[in-house]
Amino acid sequence: MTGVAEPVIRTPDQRIRVFVSSTLRELADERRAARAAIEGLRLAPVMFELGARPHPPRALYRSYLAQSDVFVGIYGASYGWVAPGEEISGLEDEYRLAPPGMPKLIYLKSGSEREERLEALIDRIRTDDTAAYLSFDAPEDLAARIAEDLATLLAERFDQSRAPASAPGAPATSLAARVPVPYTRTIGREGDIAAVRDLLERAEDRVISLIGPGGIGKSRLAIESALAVDDLFPDGTYFIALENVLEPALLLPTIAYALGIRDNGEAALEERLSLALAGRRVLLVLDNFEQIVDAAPVLVRLFTVAPLARFLVTSRIVLRIRGERVFEVPPLVAPADGAPATLERAGMSSACALFVDRAVAAAPGFVLTADNAGAVMDICRRLEGLPLAIELAAAKARMLSPQTIAERLGQALPLLTAAVRDLPERHRTMRATLQWSVSLLTxxxxxxxxxxxxxxxxxxxxxxxxxxxxxxxxxxxxxxxxxxxxxxxxxxxxxxxxxxxxxxxxxxxxxxxxxxxxxxxxxxxxxxxxxxxxxxxxxxxxxxxxxxxxxxPELGLQLANLRAAIRHLVYTGRLDDAADFAWEMLIYWWIMGLFGGVRVWMLELLAKDEPITQRSRATAWFFALWGELWQRPAQEVVAGLGEVARLFAESGDDDASAMAFAARATARVQLPDPDIDLAERELRDAVERLQKVGNPWAEAITRVSLGRVAWLRGSIDDALAHLERASAIAETNGDRFTLSIAGNQRGRLLIVRGAVDEAEDVFVTTLMQSVRLHHEEGVAYGLEGLCAVAAARDDAERAGELSAAAAAIRHRVGVFDVEAFTVHALSLDEVRSRHPEQVAAGEARGRMLTLAEAVSRALPETEGAAAADALAHW
Missing domain, CATH: 1.10.10.10 (Winged helix-like DNA-binding domain superfamily/Winged helix DNA-binding domain)
Structure with a gap:
């Protein structure tokens, strides 16, 4: 594998992407083995799930290849399917499209009588000095070879990944990476992108609304504009898809989720968002706003408290709120009626340019010629320059000539648009084109x-x-x-x-x-x-x-559909199933901070006033009362949770009843004038109940509450005993979330005790657990704990650095409900009184650290390497 400049392998800060090419069904077991081997090295397998096919997905797997680092080819007996009108299979097409300098690892299955064209491809590979090839006998043999070869490749290239961050081609760390990267070229929008940038740069309007019918390219313009204004928003650009958000009440939870703000019920979400956005120059792109337009006034409240934030909205209708500037998204430029049907005229039209680009993706041999230019112009004119409509028409170029496409559109569109006269003109054209495209399917x-x-x-x-x-x-x-x-x-x-x-x-x-x-x-x-x-x-x-x-992460990948499933169950009247679904996911909602959305659906469930089981009613009321427990604690909340516990018990669910009973005891602690003795007795009772039903997760969480009560009493020994027991239970059961929560509390108490070394060990553990769970609040708590450790050792600069880094995370994710028992601030104040300049210098550095950098600075070398690997998967 010599003869070309070797590409830099990005590790460990970015996941290396390994593109896997093979026939799909013939080598299904081998594909599974390859995926397992790649994932075992913590790399990202890029596997084209629809198999090797040489038509429109070519644009997709070309994009996959362009963003991949290593090519793995697995070849058995079959050359693969050659589609009608094509000359090569997708298998060969993928190999040809792999960038010339990309390392290629080729694996040939032993004992296979290969088809002639596959043998020819393999002969070509043998002359490629960027490719290495080996044989294998069975899937497990293949997995071992792939793992060994990738590990060797990484070792060879590792030093090249050490270029300084400012080096040309260094990977960007901007939050603009959260914006989707288009898989196809954007055509004809240069002026519109410049105009949107100008509106955002002038900062006279708080909300820029990109308005237009479906299919006109609002989302693509928003994406390209967001990528083009990265320099204007140093604190981040976030793309927030709203197409599946149907309830206005879910706007704030959806924005919060995108910003990394957890809704654990402990504070009003709007307050957290206000804090997270305050003083930050960020751009929030809200895509497909039209279905929750009633929530538009929420944006006014947000930009009132966050004057540096800007909102770029796509919608089919105007929001009609103060601070809004409307930008009507125009269609692409289509040839004028009566324009000469010439190659030159077609070349002057951005609509025609889009058609040609997408037609080439569908049929690589397609060329705009003097013979077909008139037909292409006619297609784009009929489709009124609507980008999506043009893309749908161009996708037919694999089977139909432009003249045939134009003829069929001419026959179909008038009839189809006449059937939807209740829509505005361009809406009718888009709907008719969609119906025409669908009509060509079986x-x-x-x-x-x-x-x-x-x-x-x-x-x-x-x-x-x-x-x-x-x-x-x-x-x-x-x-x-x-x-x-x-x-x-x-x-x-x-x-x-x-x-x-x-x-x-x-x-x-x-x-x-x-x-x-x-x-x-x-x-x-x-x-x-x-x-x-x-x-x-x-x-x-x-x-x-x-x-x-x-x-x-698996549930995170499925989150939109999990939410949709609950919505479907509520909408179709399967209320008991909806409640069961919500309760089964309780721990997920808790860890990820997603209580707000669940509360909306559970209140809707109760509002239906239809027959439901006692257990379902208890579940819905539990979610409704959870936020009240923390934000507006009152005797009514305590009584309500007691009723929830009773309903669960009467329905035969002792596990849920014990959890609700523990929540009631916790609510009692939150009261303005709490009865600590009664709360402690109920928490101990809850622990016994949870032990009896065999729920160690809830038992550990409840013991954390007992530890907090003991701390309030001033009994550090009792508090430590409860927290140590909670940590032991969590560790035994592999519950990283509770281990992190209990550990942070233990670490603070150990600092108070003066057991600095022991506290450091605890905070290192909790920080690692939070990193592995993608739990940013936990990361902040861990950094604060290690700040207290540094302060106790009189390491003033380190203490200041870690404190500022934690404060930056708190600000970004809106965590302002600082623990009453926190000790790092007192420790920092003490060391600041002795070394004010060193603390200030550390704080200045800490404010500039990314989360990954802060974690790396906080942890010992061995744990830091493991954390870097975990952070690469965030």
Whole structure:
């Protein structure tokens, strides 16, 4: 593998992406082995789930390859399918499209009688000095070879990854990376991007609304504009998708989730958001706002308390709030009526340029010529320059000539637009084009597209297969899905090395509309909810123990559909199932801070005033009272949680009853004038109940509350005993979340005791647990604890640095409810009184650290390396 400049392998701060190419069904076991080997090295496998196909996905896997670092080819006997009109298979196409300097690891299955064209491809590979190839016998043999070869490759390239951050080509660390990266080229929007940038730069308006019909390119313009103004917003750019947010009350929870702010019920979410945005120059991109336009006044409240924040909104309708500047998103420039049908005229149109670009992606041999220029101009003129409509038409270039596409549009569009006269003109054109594109599918493919309308945001092929049971397309899910991708009706992207699927908002809207017309919307919503409920029943129990860290990212990937499943259950009247679903996910809502959204659905459930079980009523009231417990503690809340415990007990759920009883005791501690003796007795009673039902997770959390009560009493010995017991239970059961909470409390008490070395060990452990759980609040607490350790050792600069880094995290995620028992501030004040200049110097450095840098500075070298690896997966 010599002869070319070797690309830098990015490690450990960014995950290395390994593109895997193979035939799909022939080598299914080998693909699974390859994925396991790659993930075992904590790298990201990039696997094209729909298999090797040489048409429209070419643009997608070209993008995958462009963003990958290593190419792995696994070849058996088959050359792969060659689509009609193509000359090579997707297998060879992927190899050809791999960048010339990309390292290529090729694995040949022994004992296979290879097809002639595959042998020719392998002969070509043998002459490629960027490729290494080996044979293997079985999947387990393949896994071992891949792991060994990737490890060797990393070792060879590691030194090259040590370039200084300012070096050309160094990876950007801006939060603009949160903005989706387009997988296709943006055409004809240069002037619009410049105009949006100008509006944001002038800072005269707080909300810039990109307004236009579906399919005109509002989201793409918002994405490109956000990427173009990164320099104007040094504190971050966030892209917040709202297409699946249907309740106005969920706007704040959705924004908070994107900003990393947990809604654990302990403080009003709007207050946390206000603190997180105060003094920060950030851009929040809110995409598809039209369905929750009633929530627009919330933006006014937010920008009133956060004057440096700006909001870029996409919507089909104007928000009509103060501070809003409307930018009407224009269509692309289409040829004027009567313009000469010449190659030169077509080249002057951005609409025609888009058609040609997407037609080439669909049919690589496509060329704009004098013969077809008139037809392309006619297509773009008929479609009024609407980008999505043009893309849908261009996707047919693989099968139809531009002249045929223009002819068919000319026949279909007038009839289709006449059928939707109640829509504005461009809405009619877009809807008609969508219907025309769908009409070219087979009946099973059309049914599949309509069925996919029940999914929210991104979804997996496993979920699609599950929904296909009993459907006409169920036996050909892979092929049907491939056809929808080819038609640009389904998009495929990559999340952490995993292929996921999605529908554009307007396609989803069309699909669910057709489902309703067929009278099958509720049927498919039920199937969707059943699949995700089964998923939760399988995964949620692991949240109580050793599977916690592994399950959290999996549930995070599925979050939009988990929320949609609860919504479907409530909407279709399956209220008991909705309550069960919500309760099974209790620990997930708690760890991730997602109580706000669940509370909205549980209150909706109660408002339906339909028959439900006692257990369901108890569940709904538990979520409704949780925020009240922390934010507005009162005797009514204590009584309400007591009633919840009774309802759970009478329904036969002693586990849930014990948890509700513990919550009641905790609520009693929060009262303005608490009866500490009664609260302690009830907490001890709750511990006994939880032990009896075998719920160590809730027992550990309740013992943390007992420790806090003992601390309030001034009994450090008792407090430490409770917290040590809570930590032991959490550690035994692999419960990293509770281990972090209990550990931070223990560490503070140990600092008070003067046991500095022991406290340091505890805070290092809790910081590592928080990093592994992607729990930023816990990271802040851990940094504060190690600040106190540094202050106790008179290391003034380090104490100041860690304190400022923790304060920056608190500010960003809106954590202002500082623990009453905190000790780091007192320790810092003490060392500041002796070394004010050193503390100030440390604080200046700490304010400039990223979270990863702060964690690295806080931890010993061995733990720091493990933390860096974990942070690379955030």
């Amino acid at each position: 009946p099973p493919q059309r049914e599949m597209l309509e069925d996919l309308g029940v999914f929210a945001e991104r979804f997996t092929f496993d979920a699609v297969e599950a929904l296909g049971a009993g459907r006409t397309w169920g036996g050909e899910a892979l092929e049907a899905l491939g056809a929808l991708v080819d038609a640009s009706l389904v998009k495929q992207t990559d999340v952490a090395g995993r292929g996921v699927l999605s529908l554009l908002a307007i396609v989803r809207e069309y699909a669910i509309g057709r489902l309703k017309e067929r009278g099958e919307a509720d049927l498919m919503r039920a199937a969707h909810a059943d699949y995700y409920h089964l998923l939760v029943q399988r995964l949620a129990p692991q949240l109580r123990g050793t599977g916690q860290a592994a399950v959290l």
